[in-house]
Amino acid sequence: MSEQRDALKETSSNRALSRDVALAAGVSQSTVSRALRDDPRISSTTRERVRQAAEQLGYVPNRVARNLRERRSRVVGVMVQDIDNAFYTQLLADMHQELLVAGYAFTLIVDPLHLRSDVTRLRNLLDASFDGLIITTATLDSDAPEALHRRGIPIVLSVRSIPGLEVDIVESDNVAAGQLAARHLVSLGHRDIAAIMGPEVTSTTQHRIVGANQVLGHSLPPERVFNGPYSHESGHSHCRRLLQGDRPPTAIMAANDVIAIGVIDAARQMGYSVPDDISVIGFDDIHMASWHSFRLTTVRQDTKAIAVQSARRLIERIEDPDGPVTHDKYPVSLTMRATTAAPK
Amino acid sequence: MSEQRDALKETSSNRALSRDVALAAGVSQSTVSRALRDDPRISSTTRERVRQAAEQLGYVPNRVARNLRERRSRVVGVMVQDIDNAFYTQLLADMHQELLVAGYAFTLIVDPLHLRSDVTRLRNLLDASFDGLIITTATLDSDAPEALHRRGIPIVLSVRSIPGLEVDIVESDNVAAGQLAARHLVSLGHRDIAAIMGPEVTSTTQHRIVGANQVLGHSLPPERVFNGPYSHESGHSHCRRLLQGDRPPTAIMAANDVIAIGVIDAARQMGYSVPDDISVIGFDDIHMASWHSFRLTTVRQDTKAIAVQSARRLIERIEDPDGPVTHDKYPVSLTMRATTAAPK
DNA sequence: ATATAATGTGCATTCGTTTGCTCACTGTAC
DNA sequence: GTACAGTGAGCAAACGAATGCACATTATAT
The missing domain is CATH 1.10.260.40 (lambda repressor-like DNA-binding domains)
Structure with missing residues (x-):
C-alpha cells in the first residue's frame, strides 16, 4: 500500500x-x-x-511555463450575470465555440453585482492572468470596465454598452427593438401597455424604453414600468401584481424572453388567457420561446452573431491593442408567434 | 494620436x-x-x-509566474455536454460558487463527444494546466477518465459514473430513481409505459432502466425504450412518433426534465392532454419543472448537493492525492405535480 | 584548396514569482 | 569582551518552456 x-x-x-x-x-x-x-x-x-x-x-x-515565457495565457474571462439563464447560456455556447477554434479557453466569471467597484473583485480580475475580458454585465454606472481599460486589459462590452468609453462594443440596436415591439402592439390596437424591464441602469433597458416611447408618442407612465432582474420570477411576480390591480394593461412588454415566460405563467395561473385576455411580447428569441407551450412573440436579436463577434473582437483587440475601436450594432427583427393579439 | x-x-x-x-x-x-x-x-x-x-x-x-513556481494553477476544468441545457446550467452555477469560495476558478469544457478517445482533445486536457477535472460527461465507454487518472490528474466523476475506475464519484442513486418513477406510474394503474432515455452508454440511463424493470417485474420491451440526447428536441420527436403509432403508451418516463418538457410540448401540440390522455414523468426537478406551464411530476435529484460535493471532493483530491477514494450516492425523491394521473 | 553561404543545433538567458539558505545585526548572558 | 540566540532581510536557485545568438557542420562557389 x-x-x-x-x-x-x-x-x-x-x-x-x-x-x-x-x-x-x-x-x-x-x-x-x-x-x-x-x-x-x-x-x-x-x-x-x-x-x-x-x-x-x-x-x-507545460502550459503555465509557456504562458510565462510568452506573456500571455490564451485564456479569456467571460462575465455573465447568471449562468442559470437561458439567454446567457446560448450566448456562452456560441462564444465558447468561437473562442475554442481560435485557441482560447475561457473561464466564467459570474457577476451578479454589475461590476460596481468591488476592489477585491477587481484585483481578482487583474491578477487572474486573462488575456482579455468579454463583459456582458456592464451597467451605466459600472466603473470596473474603465479601470480595466485604463490598465490596458483588452475588454469588449457585449450585449450591453456604456457610453463614452473607448472600448469595443457589440450589441443589438435596442432602440429599434423597443420601436418594433411597441409598433407591433400599437398596430394591434393596444393603448395600455406595461413594461417589465431589467435593471434601470442597463443600456438595453433604457434604449428599448426610448424606442418604445418614440413609437407611442409619449413616455410610458412610471406606474407602467417595472424594473427587476432578468428572471422568470420577476416576470411572474410583476405580472401577478399587475393583474391583481384595478385596471390591468392589455399588453405586457418584457425585457427578455425569460421574463416574458414568467409573465405568461403568472397570467395562465390566474386564469387569464394569453393572448386573448392579455398580450405578451418578449426580447431575444431564445430557443425556449418557440416551444409549443409558449409560442412567444418576441423581438429577435441575433444572439449568435453577437456571441461570435464579441469573441472575434476581443481576439482582435488582444492581438492588436492599438487597432481602431469598433462598435457593432446588430439589427433586430420581430418574430410573430402566438402571444400577441388585438385587445378585447 | x-x-x-x-x-x-x-x-x-x-x-x-x-x-x-x-x-x-x-x-x-x-x-x-x-x-x-x-x-x-x-x-x-x-x-x-x-x-x-x-x-x-x-x-x-502575476499569477502565471506564481503558478509556475507553485506548480499549480488553481483552475479546474468542468466538462459538460452542453452549456445550453438547464440541468447542467444549474449544476454549474452551484459548482462555480463552491469552487469560487475555495479559491479556484473554472474553465468550461464542452464535450459533446462523451470523452471517447479523441487524442487531440485529451492532449488539450493534459496540457491545459488544470489542477483537476470534474467530469459530468462520462459514458461507460469513455476512455479519457482512465487515461487522465493514470496520468495522476485529479478527477471526479460527477452525475454519471464508470464502474471499476478508482476515482471519486458523486452521483444520485439512479436505481432508486428508476424504481420511484416506475412505482409511481404503476400505482396509478399504468401498464404500458415508454421510456425516452439518454444515450445507452450512460450509467444514469442504465441504472434507471434497471430500477424501473425491478418494479415492473419485467424488462421494458425494446420498442418502448428510446435513446437519444438530453434535449427538448429528443423528447419532442420521440413523443410525436409514439403518439402517431398504433397503440400509444399511457405514460412516458423521460430521462430528464428537459426531455419531459419536450414530450409535453409534443403531446399538447398533437391535441393530447397531459395528464388526462398521457402521463409524463421526468428526472432532475430543474427550476423549470415547477413553472406553471409545465407543473412537471418528476424524480428529484439533489443537484445542488451533487454540484457542491463534486467541487469539494475534487479539491480534497487535489490537496491530498493519496486520500481514500470516495463514492457519494445521494438519495432521490418524488416531486408530484400535475403531469401524471391514472390512465383513462 | 579556401572563402562563403546555407543549414541545423546548442548554450544560456528570459519570463516573474516563491523559497531554502545564508548572513548581518541587535541584544542578552557569561 | 566574547559567545550565542534571535531577529529581519537578501542572494540566488528553482519552476519549465521559448528564443536570440553563437557556433558547428555541410554544401557551393571561387
Whole structure:
C-alpha cells in the first residue's frame, strides 16, 4: 500500500518535461521545443525523432511555463450575470465555440453585482492572468470596465454598452427593438401597455424604453414600468401584481424572453388567457420561446452573431491593442408567434 | 494620436512587478513577496512600507509566474455536454460558487463527444494546466477518465459514473430513481409505459432502466425504450412518433426534465392532454419543472448537493492525492405535480 | 584548396514569482 | 569582551518552456 502511495506520488510529479524528451531523442531541450513547434530550422529527421520520443514519453508541454515565457495565457474571462439563464447560456455556447477554434479557453466569471467597484473583485480580475475580458454585465454606472481599460486589459462590452468609453462594443440596436415591439402592439390596437424591464441602469433597458416611447408618442407612465432582474420570477411576480390591480394593461412588454415566460405563467395561473385576455411580447428569441407551450412573440436579436463577434473582437483587440475601436450594432427583427393579439 | 499609441503600448506592458515595488520600498524583491504573503519573518514596519508601495504602484502579482513556481494553477476544468441545457446550467452555477469560495476558478469544457478517445482533445486536457477535472460527461465507454487518472490528474466523476475506475464519484442513486418513477406510474394503474432515455452508454440511463424493470417485474420491451440526447428536441420527436403509432403508451418516463418538457410540448401540440390522455414523468426537478406551464411530476435529484460535493471532493483530491477514494450516492425523491394521473 | 553561404543545433538567458539558505545585526548572558 | 540566540532581510536557485545568438557542420562557389 505504501509502495503504491509512493508510486502515485511519483506519477503525479513525473510528467515528462521537454528536457526528458531531449535526453531520449539525443538532442537539446531547445531543439525539442523547436521541433514540436514546427520551427523550419529543424530538419525533418530530427523533428521526427523528437516527435517519436515525445510520443513515447507522453510529453505534453507545460502550459503555465509557456504562458510565462510568452506573456500571455490564451485564456479569456467571460462575465455573465447568471449562468442559470437561458439567454446567457446560448450566448456562452456560441462564444465558447468561437473562442475554442481560435485557441482560447475561457473561464466564467459570474457577476451578479454589475461590476460596481468591488476592489477585491477587481484585483481578482487583474491578477487572474486573462488575456482579455468579454463583459456582458456592464451597467451605466459600472466603473470596473474603465479601470480595466485604463490598465490596458483588452475588454469588449457585449450585449450591453456604456457610453463614452473607448472600448469595443457589440450589441443589438435596442432602440429599434423597443420601436418594433411597441409598433407591433400599437398596430394591434393596444393603448395600455406595461413594461417589465431589467435593471434601470442597463443600456438595453433604457434604449428599448426610448424606442418604445418614440413609437407611442409619449413616455410610458412610471406606474407602467417595472424594473427587476432578468428572471422568470420577476416576470411572474410583476405580472401577478399587475393583474391583481384595478385596471390591468392589455399588453405586457418584457425585457427578455425569460421574463416574458414568467409573465405568461403568472397570467395562465390566474386564469387569464394569453393572448386573448392579455398580450405578451418578449426580447431575444431564445430557443425556449418557440416551444409549443409558449409560442412567444418576441423581438429577435441575433444572439449568435453577437456571441461570435464579441469573441472575434476581443481576439482582435488582444492581438492588436492599438487597432481602431469598433462598435457593432446588430439589427433586430420581430418574430410573430402566438402571444400577441388585438385587445378585447 | 501616435503619442497616445505609445502611451497605450507602454501601459499594457508596464504592469508593476514585484521588483518595482521592491525598488520603491527600498527592500529586496524577496522581501516584497514575503511581506505581501504575510510571512511572519517580516517586521510589521517593513510589511507596511511594502504594502504602501504596492498599493501606490497598483501592483498585482502575476499569477502565471506564481503558478509556475507553485506548480499549480488553481483552475479546474468542468466538462459538460452542453452549456445550453438547464440541468447542467444549474449544476454549474452551484459548482462555480463552491469552487469560487475555495479559491479556484473554472474553465468550461464542452464535450459533446462523451470523452471517447479523441487524442487531440485529451492532449488539450493534459496540457491545459488544470489542477483537476470534474467530469459530468462520462459514458461507460469513455476512455479519457482512465487515461487522465493514470496520468495522476485529479478527477471526479460527477452525475454519471464508470464502474471499476478508482476515482471519486458523486452521483444520485439512479436505481432508486428508476424504481420511484416506475412505482409511481404503476400505482396509478399504468401498464404500458415508454421510456425516452439518454444515450445507452450512460450509467444514469442504465441504472434507471434497471430500477424501473425491478418494479415492473419485467424488462421494458425494446420498442418502448428510446435513446437519444438530453434535449427538448429528443423528447419532442420521440413523443410525436409514439403518439402517431398504433397503440400509444399511457405514460412516458423521460430521462430528464428537459426531455419531459419536450414530450409535453409534443403531446399538447398533437391535441393530447397531459395528464388526462398521457402521463409524463421526468428526472432532475430543474427550476423549470415547477413553472406553471409545465407543473412537471418528476424524480428529484439533489443537484445542488451533487454540484457542491463534486467541487469539494475534487479539491480534497487535489490537496491530498493519496486520500481514500470516495463514492457519494445521494438519495432521490418524488416531486408530484400535475403531469401524471391514472390512465383513462 | 579556401572563402562563403546555407543549414541545423546548442548554450544560456528570459519570463516573474516563491523559497531554502545564508548572513548581518541587535541584544542578552557569561 | 566574547559567545550565542534571535531577529529581519537578501542572494540566488528553482519552476519549465521559448528564443536570440553563437557556433558547428555541410554544401557551393571561387
